[in-house]
Amino acid sequence: MATSRLYGAPYEFILRLRQRMPMNVGFTFTDEQLAALSHAFGDRFCGHHAVDMRGRLRLPWSRYYLVFQAGRDQRTSLRRGAVVGARRSAIGAFLCGFALSSVMAGTVWLAVRLLF
Numbered sequence: 812m813a814t815s816r817l818y819g820a821p822y823e824f825i826l827r828l829r830q831r832m833p834m835n836v837g838f839t840f841t842d843e844q845l846a847a848l849s850h851a852f853g854d855r856f857c858g859h860h861a862v863d864m865r866g867r868l869r870l871p872w873s874r875y876y877l878v879f880q881a882g883r884d885q886r887t888s889l890r891r892g893a894v895v896g897a898r899r900s901a902i903g904a905f906l907c908g909f910a911l912s913s914v915m916a917g918t919v920w921l922a923v924r925l926l927f
Contacts, residue, residue, distance in 0.1 A: 824849045 825845050829837035840848070860882035868875040 824852065 825848075828845075828848065860880045862879065862881040864877075864879040866877045868877060
């Protein structure tokens with residue numbers, strides 16, 4: 812479904828939610844329940860990006876979708892901090908792995924040099 816700039820984020824979320832479930836379930840929610848669902852999950856579907864390019868790549872064995880989005884970062888500082896913390900952990904794990912593999916490679920090289 813193409814996103815439309817005419818709808819606000821809560822309305823768009825409710826529309827998408829109802830499209831994904833059977834009709835007899837999607838229209839049984841009260842306004843209060845829909846507002847709670849929109850508050851809990853709606854921020855993922857805001858759809859307001861300065862650049863929003865989507866496409867499909869069809870290959871003989873499978874199909875893939877491609878999405879390129881860019882826009883202003885509107886996450887809260889708490890969520891931003893979690894991403895930075897995860898990125899730091901990933902970089903630390905990579906550097907630790909690189910250091911350990913360098914030590915192992917050096918040990919193997921030294922053992923080969925001493926034994927042969």
